[in-house]
Amino acid sequence: MTGLGDNNDKDLYWGPGCRKMLEGFPEEVQDIILQAFFFAQKGSKHPDAKPLKGFHGASVLEVVVPFDTNAYRAVYTTRFTGAIYVLHIFQKKSKSGIATPKKEIDLIKQRLKQIEAQK
Structure with a gap:
């Protein structure tokens, strides 16, 4: 994961492929997600x-x-002191239900465990 931030902010770390995925989203969507990360920082x-x-x-x-x-959708964690970790970014196309698909949840859990193991 790569960091971005200054001394007054919490560092922002991007999970594998997350930044590239976000760059493929419509600009209006990118703006809202980046604003959410800024708030978290x-x-x-x-x-x-x-x-x-x-x-x-x-x-x-x-x-x-x-x-x-x-x-x-963008999923991130504020669980760790001084850092925000972007765990996953994806587009949900399902026409039925609002629940996050199991494969996406599994990936989020896997990335969270990887970060916890490094702490």
Whole structure:
């Protein structure tokens, strides 16, 4: 994961492929997601950031941005002191339900465990 930040902010670390995935999203979606990361770096929570179900507590957050007929999602954690980790960024195309698909949850859990193992 690569970092970005200054001395007053929490560092922002991007999970594998997350930055590239975000760059492929519509500009309006990118703006909202990047704004959510900025809020987190400053120690605040963006109005569109909600705790991701199944992760017990509010340290794993999801930003869902509906755009056109799709939903764009970014998942990050504030669990670790002085750092924000972008765990996963993806586009959900499913027409049924709003739940995060199991394969996406599994990847998020895997990346979170990898970070915990490094701490």
